[in-house]
Amino acid sequence: MSFLSAQGILVFFLLGMVVFSFFSEQFLSQSNIMTVVRQASIIGIIAVGVTVVIIGGNLDLSVGSLLSFSTVLVVDLHDKIGPVNAILLMFALTLLIGAVNGFLIGFMRLNSLIVTLAMLSAIQGLVLIYSGGQNVDIANQQGTWFAFFGRGYVAGIAVPILLFGLLAIVVQVVMSYTGYGRRIFAVGGNPMAAVYSGIRKNWCVFSTYLISAFCVACAALVLGSRVMGSQNNVGQGYELLVLAGIILGGTSLLGGAGSIWKTVIGVLILGFIQNGLLLMGYPYYIQWIVTWVIIILAVWLDLANKRKRLLTTHS
Amino acid sequence: MTSLKGFFRGKTAIQPIWIFVIAIFIFFSFMSEYFLSLSNITNILVQTSTIGLLALGMTYVMINGNIDLSVGATLGLAASLVVGIQPLGLTVAVLAALAAGIVIGAINGLIVWKTGVNAFIVTLGAMIGVRGLIFLYTQEQSFYATNFAFADFGASTIGPIPVLAIIFLLCTLVMHLVLTRTGHGRNTFAVGGNPEASIDAGIRLGRHMMINFIIVGFFAALAGVLLASQMGAATPNLGRDYELWTITAVVLGGTKLTGGYGSITGTLGGVLAIGILRNGMNMMQVPAFYVLVILGAILISVLIIDKKLNAPSTKEVRI
Numbered sequence: 329m330s331f332l333s334a335q336g337i338l339v340f341f342l343l344g345m346v347v348f349s350f351f352s353e354q355f356l357s358q359s360n361i362m363t364v365v366r367q368a369s370i371i372g373i374i375a376v377g378v379t380v381v382i383i384g385g386n387l388d389l390s391v392g393s394l395l396s397f398s399t400v401l402v403v404d405l406h407d408k409i410g411p412v413n414a415i416l417l418m419f420a421l422t423l424l425i426g427a428v429n430g431f432l433i434g435f436m437r438l439n440s441l442i443v444t445l446a447m448l449s450a451i452q453g454l455v456l457i458y459s460g461g462q463n464v465d466i467a468n469q470q471g472t473w474f475a476f477f478g479r480g481y482v483a484g485i486a487v488p489i490l491l492f493g494l495l496a497i498v499v500q501v502v503m504s505y506t507g508y509g510r511r512i513f514a515v516g517g518n519p520m521a522a523v524y525s526g527i528r529k530n531w532c533v534f535s536t537y538l539i540s541a542f543c544v545a546c547a548a549l550v551l552g553s554r555v556m557g558s559q560n561n562v563g564q565g566y567e568l569l570v571l572a573g574i575i576l577g578g579t580s581l582l583g584g585a586g587s588i589w590k591t592v593i594g595v596l597i598l599g600f601i602q603n604g605l606l607l608m609g610y611p612y613y614i615q616w617i618v619t620w621v622i623i624i625l626a627v628w629l630d631l632a633n634k635r636k637r638l639l640t641t642h643s
Numbered sequence: 644m645t646s647l648k649g650f651f652r653g654k655t656a657i658q659p660i661w662i663f664v665i666a667i668f669i670f671f672s673f674m675s676e677y678f679l680s681l682s683n684i685t686n687i688l689v690q691t692s693t694i695g696l697l698a699l700g701m702t703y704v705m706i707n708g709n710i711d712l713s714v715g716a717t718l719g720l721a722a723s724l725v726v727g728i729q730p731l732g733l734t735v736a737v738l739a740a741l742a743a744g745i746v747i748g749a750i751n752g753l754i755v756w757k758t759g760v761n762a763f764i765v766t767l768g769a770m771i772g773v774r775g776l777i778f779l780y781t782q783e784q785s786f787y788a789t790n791f792a793f794a795d796f797g798a799s800t801i802g803p804i805p806v807l808a809i810i811f812l813l814c815t816l817v818m819h820l821v822l823t824r825t826g827h828g829r830n831t832f833a834v835g836g837n838p839e840a841s842i843d844a845g846i847r848l849g850r851h852m853m854i855n856f857i858i859v860g861f862f863a864a865l866a867g868v869l870l871a872s873q874m875g876a877a878t879p880n881l882g883r884d885y886e887l888w889t890i891t892a893v894v895l896g897g898t899k900l901t902g903g904y905g906s907i908t909g910t911l912g913g914v915l916a917i918g919i920l921r922n923g924m925n926m927m928q929v930p931a932f933y934v935l936v937i938l939g940a941i942l943i944s945v946l947i948i949d950k951k952l953n954a955p956s957t958k959e960v961r962i
Contacts, residue, residue, distance in 0.1 A: 432943060445942070446940075449938050450938070454936060456930075456931075456935070616775030620768045620775065624754060624758070
């Protein structure tokens with residue numbers, strides 16, 4: 329029973345899958361599940377990075393604008409300097425912006441919520457200045473291997489899913505089994521204690537924003553390659569969807585706790601709610617209302633659960 | 644003689660944001676011949692009234708130690724309601740829209756109060772969910788005002804001053820007085836500054852939080868009604884991203900995200916700073932894109948200055 333309450337969100341997830349499968353025959357088919365995971369993979373890839381930032385005790389609201397920036401950049405440069413150079417330059421510039429975030433929050437010790445809010449607006453401005461307000465696309469869509477990241481398959485599995493899975497596993501392993509991961513948890517849990525135990529807190533916080541930016545660059549690769557073009561505000565609102573997925577997974581916004589595994593579940597729940605409600609014939613906006621209710625119920629139950637455990641251990 | 648430190652901490656009469664507002668006001672007056680005219684200044688007031696009304700409520704919630712991300716969605720819902728229900732009569736429509744804002748604020752407040760879930764999460768959920776309610780109600784359609792009195796109201800003036808600007812300034816005055824002169828205002832500061840101490844002092848923490856969420860919901864709805872009357876229409880996506888602008892304005896005005904510190908006068912300065920920047924740069928024919936970058940840069944600069952001046956006294960800020 330304690331296992332069940334600890335994995336509450338997973339139980340909830342499986343229950344939801346069963347309910348949806350009653351209402352729609354296609355829901356549990358392999359092709360549908362693959363479609364959902366594939367659609368969720370862009371938000372998922374970003375959420376992996378943001379989870380690391382949150383475990384380190386900060387927030388990152390700039391990922392949506394950064395996604396627009398990176399996608400516009402890689403798509404626009406593809407025709408100008410070739411795919412390889414475009415991808416390399418895009419990764420470099422995205423990491424540079426991540427480093428600016430990291431510097432301001434890690435070394436200047438500014439409030440992460442406001443800094444990334446300011447960066448959200450500034451990066452969106454940069455995208456518009458760069459593109460002149462125009463949308464960009466790739467002229468020759470058939471004759472480029474760039475399509476591989478968004479449309480390709482390896483061993484029957486879509487590349488976005490592979491990329492999502494690979495990133496999630498690597499980051500989860502780093503967070504759970506390396507000294508670096510433990511230091512991030514320590515910094516997020518109790519910054520003061522972390523500093524006194526000799527952890528270089530500033531560098532740890534700085535590095536989480538590099539990880540977040542790297543994940544956004546990967547997501548931009550998938551998004552740009554799938555659409556073969558980009559609107560200049562394509563990532564608008566992603567920052568909050570990503571947060572919704574992370575919160576649903578059960579990672580606390582207070583820092584020092586959480587896991588990539590939970591985030592993957594949270595993002596998939598969002599994806600399956602969307603897909604299941606659509607298959608049941610509801611219009612797409614119903615999922616937003618359902619998400620509202622589920623986010624609050626999930627966090628509330630999680631909180632009540634923790635309180636109960638705290639009471640039983642203390643009395 | 645007052646020290647520079649005390650001056651920037653807002654201990655003297657003039658807040659730093661107002662120095663900035665006056666500076667850019669003078670700057671744009673010299674840079675553009677059209678900037679310094681009565682019609683343009685009232686125009687700025689009308690343009691800022693929407694974000695301004697949202698920011699009034701947001702200031703209360705943030706001083707209280709919470710945050711509200713659902714203001715943009717609430718604004719959109721109120722705008723759609725006030726235009727959509729108009730066939731039943733204008734009064735009914737306005738009352739229904741305002742009631743919707745109050746109800747959403749009350750729901751947010753009640754959840755934060757009774758469950759103890761972080762306000763950031765609660766209102767993030769509401770932001771997504773209320774947008775869903777708008778789409779459900781409007782069926783993804785834009786509504787156009789059929790009642791001409793409603794659209795005329797948005798464009799009407801008293802003397803040379805637009806009614807919308809007067810409403811905004813009146814609301815600012817009332818909210819300033821409530822924050823500085825009433826028990827609720829004092830308790831809002833107390834709860835945000837030190838929740839444990841205020842419980843010990845017998846302050847009913849949850850009620851004040853709930854009242855503040857109702858206030859922000861009401862102002863979001865009012866902003867929605869006025870914006871709809873300005874445009875004579877409402878679209879389902881109205882108000883998207885307004886929460887981010889609002890938080891930017893309030894933070895520029897010196898209110899702290901940690902709670903317990905802030906003022907309505909500062910918020911008014913923050914709102915005007917954004918409005919004047921946008922308007923002035925338009926007048927100078929700078930593309931609107933640059934305003935976004937400059938605004939971000941200013942926000943970060945404000946944080947750095949604040950950090951440098953208050954370094955020893957600030958506690959670590961975390962959500």
